[in-house]
Amino acid sequence: MRTWKLLTMATAAVAVTATAAVYANTTADPGPANTWTTAWAVPMQQPSIGFEPNWSLTGFADQTVRQVIRVTGGGTAARITLSNRYGPGDLRIAAATIGRTEDGARVHPDTLRPLRFGGAEAVTVAAGQQVTSDSAELRLAPFESATITLHLAEQTGPATFHAQGYASTFRAAGNRVADPDGAAFTEATHSWYYLSDLEMTGSTSTAGTIAAFGDSITDGFGSDNDADNRYPDALAERLAAAGTPRTVLNAGIGGNMIRSDSAWFGESGLHRFDRDVLAKSGVRTVIVFGGLNDIGFSEVDLPTYKPNPRVTVEQLIEGHRDLIARAHRAGLTVVGATLLPMKGAEYYNDTSAAKIRAFNEWLRTSGEYDAVVDFHAAVADPADPEKLNAAFDSGDHKHPNAAGYAAMAAAFDLATL
Incomplete structure (x- = not known):
């Protein structure tokens, strides 16, 4: 591993207790096939300086983060899990969307869908916890990419993330979650922020x-x-x-x-x-x-x-x-x-x-x-x-x-x- 500069961590590990009181949505719509399988996932890490520049230590404020992930299993509906495992306080997601990736930060307009959390547009994730969205209709074949966009209207503080994504994550000022075009997303890193899982349902595959x-x-x-x-x-x-x-x-x-x-x-x-x-x-x-x-x-x-x-x-x-x-x-x-x-x-x-x-x-x-x-x-x-x-x-x-x-x-x- 390459040498990093020693920095004091902004937050310490927080144990996650999976109870209804701390999950913002524990009863998300199960989707058309009533069976969810994880189509993409990444381990979460404490915010830190990384192998290359990232935004985890500074976090976000009135910015939109657009993340592109490639699934290896498809389906007809999707839901995401967002993690605030290492956050210093509550994380407020003001709005979120999902769609099929076109290229770069661009999303196929006819696939762009709002993501809801217990029916609501916004959700608060307590420090140390995670939240799973409701089901959103989205057809993805294996090896297609999905774009997840989050508006972080309030100052987040240091962000729970995955350092080595080897995939571009984009950032724009203000609220651009419903914008299928990529022109406003002028900044990029190769890490993932808050996004830990994408699950799909509606697949006909029975392989584990x-x-x-x-x-x-x-x-x-x-x-x-x-x-x-x-x-x-x-x-x-x-x-x-x-x-x-x-x-x-x-x-x-x-x-x-x-x-x-x-x-x-x-x-x-x-x-x-x-x-x-x-x-x-x-x-x-x-x-x-x-x-x-x-x-x-x-x-x-x-x-x-x-x-x-x-x-x-x-x-x-x-x-x-x-x-x-x-x-x-x-x-x-x-x-x-x-x-x-x-x-x-x-x-x-x-x-x-x-x-x-x-x-x-x-x-x-x-x-x-x-x-x-x-x-x-x-x-x-x-x-x-x-x-x-x-x-x-x-x-x-x-x-x-x-x-x-x-x-x-x-x-x-x-x-x-």
């Missing part, structure tokens, strides 16, 4: 959703902005091409660790697994890919990589066993992924290399996962398995590029999913 859980290599560091070529995207496309389409959710956070919480890199995998995987409607399979940062952060002394306790292979394995057990209790198939080579990266040394080898040997041979995907073998340099293949290296010697992410997606035996 796959959640890809991990760190920046799942999140897509090294992929191309607005190109949807992270490994979970490539996996969804491969499944569709094979005639076995399934929704694939990206539950990665850049810098995330299995065992340690971080102000920059999110709550640990152990702390967020239930929220970011098990709570998502329709999920039947989870791919667990994590541990490189647990191993590597302790090998460098940088403020970005704090906390960085020295994690043994045995401790990392215990963390994975915990996730396996929770997934199995929820009735999910759980697939383990080997850690990638990283020779030449800033936290590669003999100690970290030996831990990666030992962890990967356990994962390949223990039989504790229902299936294993060998990402390491898929992207390693044939002449030196400690290194990423140069054709797959984004440039930092640990994150793949788009070609590397495609190679990772190609490594799956689709039958095991």
Whole structure:
């Protein structure tokens, strides 16, 4: 992970209590098929400086935020969930719309629909809580994009967000939620704000959703902005091409660790697994890919990589066993992924290399996962398995590029999913 400047966080993590008193809308219209499945989701993070400029620390005031997301599962009606998990106070959504994306910040005019919350145009989301909208008619095919637009009329304070979106989010002054044109949206970042889920109903698909859980290599560091070529995207496309389409959710956070919480890199995998995987409607399979940062952060002394306790292979394995057990209790198939080579990266040394080898040997041979995907073998340099293949290296010697992410997606035996 690239080094960030150390900043004091504006807010601390807030536990979410899912009760009717704190959810602004717990009885949203279930839609025409009476079954909701998550078509897109992203983990929420504390506001912070990111890998590139974002608006999370300053928040918004009398501005409209327009966010574009690509679904891997379609349907005939949609609803969204907005999160104020890390907000310093109440979040007021003055108005919101949804529509099918045309290009950039432009929306197909005949698809633009208002979003209501318990029948109301506006909604207040208490600090630490979330809200789900009512159903809105919107026909989306798999791999089409939806545009969600929020008017934030009042000062929000620091914004709950997802740092590494690799997709353009746009901003305009005033209230532009009903404007299908993109001309007013003159600012952009590559993060997502408040938007944690889009669910669809009306799909004829009966295949279960796959959640890809991990760190920046799942999140897509090294992929191309607005190109949807992270490994979970490539996996969804491969499944569709094979005639076995399934929704694939990206539950990665850049810098995330299995065992340690971080102000920059999110709550640990152990702390967020239930929220970011098990709570998502329709999920039947989870791919667990994590541990490189647990191993590597302790090998460098940088403020970005704090906390960085020295994690043994045995401790990392215990963390994975915990996730396996929770997934199995929820009735999910759980697939383990080997850690990638990283020779030449800033936290590669003999100690970290030996831990990666030992962890990967356990994962390949223990039989504790229902299936294993060998990402390491898929992207390693044939002449030196400690290194990423140069054709797959984004440039930092640990994150793949788009070609590397495609190679990772190609490594799956689709039958095991």
